[in-house]
Amino acid sequence: MKINQSNIKKSKKFLDKNDCIGIPTETVYGLAGNAYSNKAVSKIFKLKKRPKNNPLIVHYANLKMLKRDCEINRNFIKLFKKFCPGPITFVLKLKKNSKISKYVSNNKDTLAVRFPKHVIVRKLLNFLDYPLAAPSANISNNISPVTKKDVEDEFGKKIKFILDGGRSSIGLESTIVSLVNKPKILRLGGIEVKKINNVLKKSLKLNLKNKKLNSPGQNKLHYSPGIPIKLNVKKPNQHDAYILIKKRGISNNSYYYLSKNKNLKEAAKNLYKVLRMIKNKNYTSISVEKIPNKGIGEAINDRLLKASKFKS
Ligand code: TXA
Ligand code: MG
Numbered sequence: 001m002k003i004n005q006s007n008i009k010k011s012k013k014f015l016d017k018n019d020c021i022g023i024p025t026e027t028v029y030g031l032a033g034n035a036y037s038n039k040a041v042s043k044i045f046k047l048k049k050r051p052k053n054n055p056l057i058v059h060y061a062n063l064k065m066l067k068r069d070c071e072i073n074r075n076f077i078k079l080f081k082k083f084c085p086g087p088i089t090f091v092l093k094l095k096k097n098s099k100i101s102k103y104v105s106n107n108k109d110t111l112a113v114r115f116p117k118h119v120i121v122r123k124l125l126n127f128l129d130y131p132l133a134a135p136s137a138n139i140s141n142n143i144s145p146v147t148k149k150d151v152e153d154e155f156g157k158k159i160k161f162i163l164d165g166g167r168s169s170i171g172l173e174s175t176i177v178s179l180v181n182k183p184k185i186l187r188l189g190g191i192e193v194k195k196i197n198n199v200l201k202k203s204l205k206l207n208l209k210n211k212k213l214n215s216p217g218q219n220k221l222h223y224s225p226g227i228p229i230k231l232n233v234k235k236p237n238q239h240d241a242y243i244l245i246k247k248r249g250i251s252n253n254s255y256y257y258l259s260k261n262k263n264l265k266e267a268a269k270n271l272y273k274v275l276r277m278i279k280n281k282n283y284t285s286i287s288v289e290k291i292p293n294k295g296i297g298e299a300i301n302d303r304l305l306k307a308s309k310f311k312s
Pocket of ligand 1: 025028029030031055056057089108110111114134136137172173174176186
């Protein structure tokens with residue numbers, strides 16, 4: 001994607017004034033603000049209607065900047081070398097003298113950090129002298145945005161600028177791995193757990209429902225299009241929107257395909273797009289065909305399961 005330098009400069013201008021802007025990443029779009037500024041970080045929480053005890057991810061340009069704020073360790077170095085920049089978030093110990101706003105982590109002594117791969121946001125991060133706190137750019141519990149238009153749908157005129165980076169190539173959030181004590185996975189996402197296990201040469205525990213951490217796994221309404229979702233459905237009700245993993249010969253307006261040929265990466269990329277499309281029509285419920293639970297399919301099923309907890 002071509003980089004428009006004037007948009008990068010414009011983004012910096014807003015961010016320097018402690019305003020929040022929409023930013024593209026390879027996973028989903030983020031709602032970004034200066035992570036060192038209490039004012040900017042408070043604005044993010046307010047705009048998203050996010051509970052103050054649900055911490056944000058901070059996005060860094062490079063290791064040098066990260067080291068000002070966090071303690072790093074050997075597991076981090078191994079994973080960083082293999083996967084960064086990319087769709088993986090690390091929870092690390094925050095340094096006592098770090099400049100990170102105390103609102104980012106709700107006064108906790110840990111910080112979730114990420115090095116996004118998207119060329120446009122990398123360009124922006126390299127242009128700033130502070131890291132960016134950025135949760136997904138949706139109102140809390142809504143579907144995460146994967147285009148500039150989706151961010152507009154979420155926030156309308158409440159945010160002044162969205163940096164356009166085209167459609168997010170992965171389409172699902174980053175995998176979160178905590179490296180504070182014994183390494184563990186806190187959220188499934190863009191990098192398969194198997195690949196992380198291979199690098200660390202052990203099988204990490206999945207801690208997807210940690211009550212104390214208030215991670216996305218706890219929130220039952222997360223990723224919800226606001227109508228009931230039924231999973232593993234072979235025959236949908238007549239008026240349901242029906243999400244299928246593979247394109248079929250049958251032509252039906254209420255059938256939505258995640259991929260042409262059961263490709264799970266393609267399905268992940270299309271998931272939020274399809275859910276948002278269905279949400280904007282007048283369906284009262286959604287049925288989903290069984291999605292293979294392997295590779296990134298595990299993250300797809302994780303999101304669908306959470307969305308299916310919706311009760312009207
Ligand atoms: O792909 C992504 O990670 C996207 C893009 C924009 O980078 N961001 C994203 O942020 O998904 P968000 O805020 O929607 O989800 C991050 C989750 C939070 O819900 C929170 O529970 C968890 O990360 N988290 C943040 N800081 C944490 C910490 N110190 N310890 C444990 N979990 C943390
Ligand atoms: Mg989110």
